[in-house]
Amino acid sequence: MPQLDASGQESAPTAPRDRAFAADQLTLRHLPCAWTFSAESRTVYIVFGSVPSIERTDPGKFPKIAMSVDVSKQLDRAARSLERNRLEDAVEAYEAVLSEMPGHSEALQALGDLYTRLSQPDRALKYYGMLFDRFFEMHEENKALAIYTRALKGIQQPPARMARYALLLQKQSRAEEAVEQYSFASELFLAHGNREAALDCLERVAQLDPDNSERQLAIAELAEQLGKNALAARGLLRAGQLAEASGDVEGALKKMMRAHELVPNERGPALLCAQALLRRKDGAAAMQLLEPLARGELDQAFLRTLGEALTLTGALDRARDVVERLPADQPEMGNRIFELADRYLAAHQDGEAVALLKKAQEKMGAAHRENDFAARLDALADSHGGSIPLAEFWAVTYAQLNRETKYFDALVRLFDLYVAAGDMQNASKTLGMLVDIDPYDARNQKRFSQIESRGDPAFLSHIRTRLGQTAKHGAETPLLGAQSPSLPASEQPTTQPTLEDLIVQAEIFLQYSLQAKAVERLQKIAEVFPGEEKQNQRLRNLYQLANWWPEGSTVPQASSSERAASSAAPAADSADTMRDLAKISEISRGLFRLPSARAILSAGINEIGTHLRVTRCIAVIGPAGKPPELASEFCAPNVEPANGALLVKLFSQLDRAAPDAMGGLPLHAAAAPVLRDLGLETVLGVALMNRETQSQAGMVVAGYASAHRWRAHETYFLQAVGDQILLGVNHTRLRMRARTVGVADEKTGLLARSSYQECLLSEAHRAKSNGIALALTLVQIDGGPEVLRQQGEIQLERYVEQLARAFHALIRQTDLAIKYTAWTIAFILPDTGLAGAQILADKLRKAAAHVAPPWDGGVPPSFSASVAEAVARPDYDSEDIVTELINRAEAGLGEAQGRGGNVVIASRLKGK
Helix, strand or coil: CCCECCCCCECCCCCCCCCCCCCCCEEECCCCEEEEEECCCCEEEEEECCHHHEEECCCCCCCEEECCHHHHHHHHHHHHHHHCCCHHHHHHHHHHHHHHCCCCHHHHHHHHHHHHHCCCHHHHHHHHHHHHHHHHHCCCHHHHHHHHHHHHCCCCCCHHHHHHHHHHHHHCCCHHHHHHHHHHHHHHHHHCCCHHHHHHHHHHHHHHCCCCHHHHHHHHHHHHHCCCHHHHHHHHHHHHHHHHHCCCHHHHHHHHHHHHHHCCCCHHHHHHHHHHHHHCCCHHHHHHHHHHHCCCCCCHHHHHHHHHHHHHCCCHHHHHHHHCCCCCCCHHHHHHHHHHHHHHHHCCCHHHHHHHHHHHHHHHHHCCCHHHHHHHHHHHHHHCCCCHHHHHHHHHHHHHCCCHHHHHHHHHHHHHHHHHHCCHHHHHHHHHHHHHHCCCCCCHHHHHHHHCCCCCHHHHHHHHHHHHHHHHHHHHCCCCCCCCCCCCHHHCCCCCCCHHHHHHHHHHHHHCCCHHHHHHHHHHHHHHCCCHHHCCHHHHHHHHHHCCCCCCCCCCCCCHHHHHHHHHCHHHCHHHHHHHHHHHHHHHHHHCCCCCHHHHHHHHHHHHHHHHCCCEEEEEECCCCCCCCEEEEEECCCCCCCCHHHHHHHHHHHHHCCCCCCCCEEEECCCCCHHHHCCCCEEEEEEEECCCCCCEEEEEEEEECCCCCCCHHHHHHHHHHHHHHHHHHHHHHHHHHHHHHHECCCCCCCECHHHHHHHHHHHHHHHHHHCCCEEEEEEEECCHHHHHHHHCHHHHHHHHHHHHHHHHCCCCCCCEEEEEECCEEEEEEECCCHHHHHHHHHHHHHHHHCCCCCCCCCCCCCEEEEEEECCCCCCCCHHHHHHHHHHHHHHHHHHHHHCCCCCEEEECCCCC
C-alpha cells in the first residue's frame, strides 16, 4: 500500500511493484487513509478516517487520485496503436499493463484478440484461458461461458478449466454438455495422477446421469482405491438398484452385498441388501444383516424390513413386537400385520392372530382406515375359513362397524363352523342372532334342522316358535321386501308339503321378485303333483306369471283376438309388468344406499340393462343442449363402449323425436342412421325432469341391436328407474353440498346446526317418496351444562372432537352427523328404522365410554340417547314429518334427563 507524507505526496516505494499516485488539489491532515482501485474506470478512491480531514479545492467532487502514470500511459498507448493498426505496439502496451496488473480483464481480452489477428493462436489461447479463469473467479458466468464457447471449446484445455466450464454448463441445466466436459476432465485428471479431482468429476457426472450403472460403478471403483468406502458403497448400491430394475437380480444382489462389506456398520447398505434378499424370500440371510443393527432402531423402513424378515423366519412373537411399533396411518403397516396374522393362523396360533388383529383394528380405526381393515380382514377370513376364533372376530368387527349384510355373512360362516365342531351351544346362539337379523332367510329352517337333535330343548322350542310365526306371517301378510321360507318340517302335518303350501310360497316369492325361488317351488309342485295345472286355474296363472311351464306341458297360446287385444292394451302383459314393478322397488332400495352420484348412475343403468337385456343403456345427467354433468353406459358382453361424438348425435335426434303415448322417445335405424353406427337397430329414450323447475335434467336411453317392439311396461320401467336415479343423484349432491358448506369443524367433520333442518327435510322427502324408513338419534353428555360450566368451552370442544372421531367409525357413509349443541350430537339415519337406530345408539354410548376426557383426572361421563323414527301420514307433508320428528327426539332427551341419564329413550307415537 503506498505511504503518503503529510503534504499528500508519495513516499519512497518499499517494493518494486508499489504504485505512485498524484494527490492533486488535496491537502491531507490526518493519516492513515485507505484506498481502493477500480480496474474498469482506472480510478483510485481514498477514504479517510473523518470527513473534516479533507480540504477540497473542488468541493463538488469526490476526492479522486489518478492512476499510476505508467499503467495509464500504457493503456493510452495501446489505444493509439490500435487506432493506427500497429498491432505489435498494442501488444507490447497491454503486456506492460499485465506486468503491473496481472488480472486486468481488458488487457487479457485485448491480447487474446490481438494474437488471434496476428495468427498466433497458441498465445491467443493462453490469454483467453486466463480471461476465462478471471471471469469464473469473479462469478461472471455468462461472460465466462461466452469466452470459452467462442475461443476455447474444441481445443485441449487443462482439466481444471474443463471442470470449471462443465460446472457452468451444469448451472445452466445443459446436462448433456456438462456430462461430456466432466468426463473429459476426469480422464485428464487420471492421466495426470490427480485421482481426487477425477473422483469429484465422476461424482458430478453421476449426479447428472443417475440412471447409468456404468458411471456408478466407475465412482465405486475409484472411491474404493482412494479409501473412501462410504462413497464407494453408495455407488455400488445405486448400481445394484439399477441392475435390479433391469432384471439382473443376481448381479444386483452381488453389488449390494459388496457395498455392505465396504461399510458393514452402516444401516443403509444393510437395509437395501436385506430388502433384496427378502424379495428372494431369503429371510435367514436378511436377518443376519439386520440383527446387529436392530438394537434401538426406530426408522420405519428398517422396522418394516425387520418385521418381514422375522415373519419369514418364523420368529412370529418378535415380529409382532416390531410390527406393533409401526404407525397406523401407513398402508405398509396393514400389509405387515395381516401377513403376520396369516402366519399365526397357518401355525394354528389363532388366539395370537386375533389378539394382533384387535390391536391393529384399534390403530387403523383411530387413523380412519376402517374400510381398509375390513377389506383385508375379508381376504384373511376367506383364506382361513376353518378358524373359529377368526370367524368370531370377523363377526364382531362387522357388528361394531354396523354393516349388517357382512355381519350376517360372518354369522353364517360362524354357525357352520360351530356345527362342524359339534359346539351346539354356540351354534344355537348364532342361529338366534341370524333369526334376529333376517327371520325370513330361506336357509333358517335348514340351520334349525342341523341343531334340532342336539340343541337345548328350551332354545329349540323358542326358535321353532319364531320360525313358525315367521312362516305364518309370510303366508298371510308378508312384509315388504321380506323373504318368507316354508314352514318348519317339524310343524307340517305330513312328510310332504301340501299343494296349498307350495302355491302360497310360490306366490310370495313372485310377489317380491324372487324368481329363482319361485321356479324352485313350481318345480316341486310339478314333481309332486304332475298335471295339476290342467284342472287348477290358480296354478296355471302361477306358471304364466313365472314364465315357466313343466316339461311336456303345453304352453297356452293366445287367440288372434286376444293378441289384438294385447297389442291394443299393453297392460295385458301382467307377468312382465309385475316383474318390472318388483324390480323398480328393488332397484330403488339399492340405489339410495350408494354413497356417490356416480355410483348411483352406474348402478342404475347396469340394473336397467341387465333387466331388459338390451345391447346398450346410456344415461346422462344435465340440462338439454349442454354437455352432460354425469354420464354412464352399460354395454352387453362383447360390445365396445360408444364413441362420444356418436352419442351427442343420438341425444340430439332424441331431443327432436316425437313422444309416444307413454311419453317415451322411440327411434329406429331407418329414420336415424346414427343408430347403426352404434350397432343398434332401435332405441327408446325417456326424459328425466326436474320437479322444481319442470325442465329436462337428463335422459335414459336403452337400445337393441335387433328389431324390437317397445311395450308400455318397458317405457314405464325406464321412466320410473330413471326418475329414481335422478332423485338419488340430486339427493347425494345435496348431502355432499351440506357436508362441504355446513362443516363447522374440519377436525370432526360434524355439520353445523344451521344445516340440521335442511338435511332432515331433504331426507324426509326422500323417505316419503320412496317408502323407506328414516330415523333420528340424539346423543348427549349427561349433565352437559354442568360440564361446560366446570371445564370451560375449550375443554368441552376438545372432548366433543374426540367423541366425533370415535362416532364416525360406527356410522355409515350415508348417515349425517351434526353438532346439535355444545354437548349433543345428532345423527340423521336414512333407510333406518327405530330398532336399527336403537342398536346404533347403544354402540355410540359404548364407544363414548372409552373416550377419556381431556381434563385432568377426567372420568368419562355417562351418555343418554333419544331415538325416533319418522312417521309418514297421508295428511303430512315433509315439513310436518320433520317437525313431529324433532319434537319427539327432543322430548326423549328431556325424559332421559328426568330419569337421571345413562339411558336410551325410544320415542314412539301414542298408541304405537
